[in-house]
Amino acid sequence: MGKSRKSEPSGCVLLDSVYAIQSALRKQLSQGSLPPKICGFEKERRELLDLIKRTATTGESNSVLVIGPRGGGKSMLIKSVLDEVTLEANVKDNLMCVHLNGLLQTDDKLALKEITRQLHLENTVGDKVFGSFAETLQFLLEALKSGSQSSKPILFVLEEFDLFAFHRNQTLLYNLFDISQSAQTPICVLGVTCRLDVIELLEKRVKSRFSHRQLHMFNSLNFDEYLQLFVVLLCLGDDFPDRKLAAEWNKQIKVLAADKSIVNILKRLYQYTRDVRSLQQLMFYPVTQLKDDHPELTASDFQESMKLMTTDSKASMLHGVSILELCLIISMKHLSDIYNGEPFNFEMVYKEYQKFAQRRSSMLLFDKPVVLKAFEHLISLELVKPMDNSGGKKVQKEYRLMGLLIHPSQIMTALQNYPHCPTEISQWASCSLAV
Structure with missing residues (x-):
């Protein structure tokens, strides 16, 4: 499309072309607005x-x-x-x-x-x-x-x-x-x-x-129709004030849809979900990146958007927990491995954590009240949940049965990106059983 230019849609009011395109696409992609064409129904x-x-x-x-x-x-x-x-x-x-x-x-x-x-x-x-x-x-x-x-x-x-x-x-x-x-x-x-x-x-x-x-209503779009919908949602409609600019933009979108990297991204999303809402969500980030020095949609924008969409929220939450909390989560992971996913309580987790801290890293050995406080924080983050609905009134909190709400693969993924994670902790996590 080249550089941003000014268009005059009506009277003497000048409208920045990039802003006008971005506003039109935002309205088109919002759930309060109907898409230009409804496919498959x-x-x-x-x-x-x-x-x-x-x-x-x-x-x-x-x-x-x-x-x-x-x-x-x-x-x-x-x-x-x-x-x-x-x-x-x-x-x-x-x-x-x-x-x-x-x-x-x-x-x-x-x-x-x-x-x-x-x-x-x-x-x-x-x-x-x-x-x-x-x-x-x-x-x-x-x-x-x-x-x-x-x-x-x-x-x-x-x-x-x-x-x-x-x-x-x-x-x-x-x-x-x-x-x-x-x-x-x-x-x-x-x-x-x-x-x-x-x-x-x-x-x-x-x-x-x-x-x-x-x-x-079950979405029966094949991939070619899905790809066509991608083009339809990003093209400017007949109501866009500058018809010459709209034609130029629409031509660029058709070229973009033929890009191999875009096709691969859409295939990944199509295999995961075929609903229109997810496709619209994929487009929102690239559209918000439009500005004077970035007037066109690029494949890298969609790659970044796909990365944001597929980010594991729980794995991301683990990046913000303390080292002690991370040790407790690894203890729970080992307990789940040892007892085939059966519920555990704080005392079991504490003993598992103690074994690691005493053998591998005495610097990580904290008093029991401190460890209990960290355990309760994990419950408040909903990374761990009580297995009963009594609110703990009938059982001491140290002996309430708990369940881990994080899959082992999510824990390992989080450890790879955890900032300055001690080597002994990552090695301990990768062991099949606690030692």
Whole structure:
């Protein structure tokens, strides 16, 4: 692309070209924004579009569950379908949408309050007192009717649907499904979840009112489509103000996608996970590195991004622990090897640590209270966890059974990069059994 230059998108306002490209790509890669093209879900998209359109135009009530892994594109697909369906004149003014999330609306009272807010019925409810959840919900839906006119169709999108199943008596789900079966108010209930067993969480009375319509979303992109998606996500769209600059940038992205090192990075990520969210995450770091003296994306940017994405967080945490804490972790590793992964307690760890310190390095021999304090710090870091849920009230803390949350390979990886790690400690860690 050469050097950064100035473009004039409108009026006399000058826009720095690199900043403009970076802003456009950041918006394009953010999860709040739809990608320019959705790949791999054509069949699911048609089914969902048809379902919502029937509710909006003919008043047909429906209920459906959209099931797929996290980052698989469920919310993205729903947003895309809603954007398309609301462009139609007979749908735009005839469909009301209510979005609920099981992480936010943790009980039916909060859910009802959010439904009231999104339907703009706060003034209608006022200080009225209702006898039950069903009575309140029915009043809200009746309030949407004007004179003799029937109520507008309503689409309920329930994100984290499985969490609503843990509400008391599943009252919200029961009433929504019950209304969707009646002919009173046309509603479409759209549940979004990553749990394949979500139907088993529903009570019998809720199951009987659910249509049992399910839409399973599993990413079926082959690598060529995945590579094409990489290009699509990094290319500037038709709405970019400087068309000449956009064409130049898009040409450079296609050249970059043909680079062997980029293809290898994408193959590694594709083998690990095929979801779009991870691909977007890979692109964020290179995009943030764009500046006047670095106006193009390079293969080294993506290599660094891949390195950051695949960094082992627990192995990195071990770089910050003290030498004493590191010795305790190695003691636990040896105990796990000796006893085939069985739980251990502090006394066992302390004896293992003492054997090493007395034989190999007297400089590392600390008093028992100091060692116990270091052990408790490892618990607070969640590198070690108690195997019981009693909180240690029934057992002395020195004898509580513990489990190591770090794999031996992570410990060895951390030791290789631990700053100024004493040789005797690394040799001790590499022994198959403590000596």
